[in-house]
């Protein structure tokens with residue numbers, strides 16, 4: 221389980237809220253795994269996680285554009301790479317080719333938390349210096 225706290229703040233309420241929703245979707249997914257949910261349920265939980273991730277990335281990209289963040293290109297690539305990895309999990313889970321494991325969940329959790337703390341924080345620093 222992952223809990224949002226101020227360490228994840230990027231000094232923008234809308235984005236902080238989106239990150240919290242992302243954590244909730246991730247926690248729901250983890251909870252499904254913990255409770256041995258059916259493949260069908262896990263499919264729905266990963267759909268939800270992918271949906272929140274895409275929605276958030278799209279909004280964040282608009283925000284970075286709006287503030288003229290110079291590192292946007294690299295940031296977009298990071299988002300794209302993650303989406304393609306998670307979409308690969310998504311289809312494998314649905315086809316029954318991948319058993320959702322703690323490793324899968326941890327990969328997603330570590331990526332998201334690292335990304336917020338290292339990448340997302342960069343536009344927060346940029347805005348603060350503007």
Ligand SMILES: [Fe+2]
Nearest residue numbers: 239280336340
């Ligand atoms: Fe983000």
Ligand SMILES: [Fe+2]
Nearest residue numbers: 280335339340
């Ligand atoms: Fe990001």
